[in-house]
Amino acid sequence: NAGVTQTPKFQVLKTGQSMTLQCAQDMNHNSMYWYRQDPGMGLRLIYYSASEGTTDKGEVPNGYNVSRLNKREFSLRLESAAPSQTSVYFCASRPAYNEQFFGPGTRLTVL
Amino acid sequence: AQSVTQLDSQVPVFEEAPVELRCNYSSSVSVYLFWYVQYPNQGLQLLLKYLSGSTLVKGINGFEAEFNKSQTSFHLRKPSVHISDTAEYFCAVSPDTGRRALTFGSGTRLQVQP
Numbered sequence: 001n002a003g004v005t006q007t008p009k010f011q012v013l014k015t016g017q018s019m020t021l022q023c024a025q026d027m028n029h030n031s032m033y034w035y036r037q038d039p040g041m042g043l044r045l046i047y048y049s050a051s052e053g054t055t056d057k058g059e060v061p062n063g064y065n066v067s068r069l070n071k072r073e074f075s076l077r078l079e080s081a082a083p084s085q086t087s088v089y090f091c092a093s094r095p096a097y098n099e100q101f102f103g104p105g106t107r108l109t110v111l
Numbered sequence: 112a113q114s115v116t117q118l119d120s121q122v123p124v125f126e127e128a129p130v131e132l133r134c135n136y137s138s139s140v141s142v143y144l145f146w147y148v149q150y151p152n153q154g155l156q157l158l159l160k161y162l163s164g165s166t167l168v169k170g171i172n173g174f175e176a177e178f179n180k181s182q183t184s185f186h187l188r189k190p191s192v193h194i195s196d197t198a199e200y201f202c203a204v205s206p207d208t209g210r211r212a213l214t215f216g217s218g219t220r221l222q223v224q225p
Contacts, residue, residue, distance in 0.1 A: 031211070033212060035213075040120070040217055040218075041217055042115075042201055042203075042215030042216050042217045042218055043155075043201070043203075043213070043215045044215070045212045045213070045214075048210050056210065058212060090154060090155065094211065097162075099143075099145055099157050099160050100213060101157075102147075102156075103154055104153065104154040105153075105154050
């Protein structure tokens with residue numbers, strides 16, 4: 001099992017560019033999450049998906065869109081990147097009655 | 112809504128000394144509690160969790176934590192730290208129902224010195 005995988009590991013964007021962060025899990029979990037981590041603030045929830053085809057906004061959803069087309073994959077899209085979106089992004093998945101499992105993260109810099 | 116306060120942003124400690132990392136939370140609903148560890152440039156790894164039952168929880172790498180409902184605390188302890196324990200530690204809570212998203216504290220950087 002690879003667990004939770006994320007691509008890319010690093011990305012540098014210019015203001016206004018778009019990109020999609022990919023996340024996949026092979027543990028057959030229904031619930032998946034996207035968080036961002038900023039210095040001194042811990043992790044904050046961007047979006048959540050309870051199952052294929054369903055998504056729900058978290059604490060900081062502005063500037064992001066998500067897609068859960070199947071059970072394995074949950075992607076995060078930045079349509080027009082801003083410097084305030086410079087952060088480390090983590091994807092996580094969770095089985096029915098247990099803790100969340102995290103991916104290795106994507107370090108994004110927006111210039 | 113939930114909130115988590117980690118009272119110390121940095122904790123320096125000498126190798127083989129005991130350590131306690133403090134965590135307090137607030138919530139209007141029942142919660143599950145977690146401690147995660149993050150080594151430099153890596154993802155988050157679960158150290159331990161409290162879901163129900165015994166309030167003293169043992170985790171990996173010799174860590175343990177005690178859930179105190181009356182004080183709304185979940186402090187992390189280790190009797191003797193190693194250099195390899197140097198990392199950032201995050202306390203987190205989630206409601207025990209619904210989407211169960213995690214609310215994290217701001218983290219405590221444990222610096223173990225020789």
